[in-house]
Amino acid sequence: MNLSVRLLASVLVSWLPVAAIADNLAVSYSEDGRYYTEDDIPTFNVAEDGTVDWMTFSGFRRYHAECHVCHGPDGEGSTYAPALKESALDMDYYDFVDIVTNGRQVVNAAENSVMPGFGDNPNVMCFLDDIYVYLKAHGSGAIPRGRPPKKEAKSDVIREDEDACMG
Numbered sequence: 001m002n003l004s005v006r007l008l009a010s011v012l013v014s015w016l017p018v019a020a021i022a023d024n025l026a027v028s029y030s031e032d033g034r035y036y037t038e039d040d041i042p043t044f045n046v047a048e049d050g051t052v053d054w055m056t057f058s059g060f061r062r063y064h065a066e067c068h069v070c071h072g073p074d075g076e077g078s079t080y081a082p083a084l085k086e087s088a089l090d091m092d093y094y095d096f097v098d099i100v101t102n103g104r105q106v107v108n109a110a111e112n113s114v115m116p117g118f119g120d121n122p123n124v125m126c127f128l129d130d131i132y133v134y135l136k137a138h139g140s141g142a143i144p145r146g147r148p149p150k151k152e153a154k155s156d157v158i159r160e161d162e163d164a165c166m167g
């Protein structure tokens with residue numbers, strides 16, 4: 001391989017995962033206050049003045065009600081549970097949903113690590129996308145640690161969906 005081909009190859013190898021992550025973040029369209037990628041995966045939206053979409057704001061609150069005790073404040077991770085701000089970027093959305101719904105246990109000689117399933121907890125299941133987009137927003141560096149100071153209003157559709165889900 002000549003030098004330029006090798007260079008191109010190394011650029012491609014380091015660039016591809018970054019491109020895949022970028023595709024999983026970039027807003028393609030929005031619907032009733034929710035934002036989606038071109039693959040219809042929920043994502044966040046941060047305006048130039050720092051205003052976050054409702055889901056991201058809501059996800060911040062839900063995360064800190066249900067997940068931070070194990071995964072650390074702001075999804076930064078702890079000694080016994082992974083940094084979810086990174087998981088949300090690295091993992092497939094459907095894998096993320098599956099683990100939160102059904103839980104996961106890793107038991108071997110070195111560790112006994114349990115992620116509880118939240119499938120019957122409406123305070124998590126009704127806000128799963130909120131938590132997911134919040135973690136992606138923080139993990140990608142679009143928002144800093146802490147409570148987002150400015151947010152979009154909650155749309156009527158989001159309100160209705162939450163009410164229906166919470167029963």
Ligand code: HEC
Nearest residue numbers: 066067070080081082087099100104105106113114115124
């Ligand atoms: C009781 C402690 C505890 C709570 C509460 C908890 N988790 Fe976990 N979670 C864990 C542990 C421990 C692991 C690692 C388990 C493993 O290795 O399979 C984990 C793993 C995960 C993973 C896989 C991450 C990866 O990179 O592989 C996801 C996603 C996750 N948790 C999401 C959540 C969300 C979202 C919440 C809040 C709704 C939550 N967890 C609440 C302990 C917890």
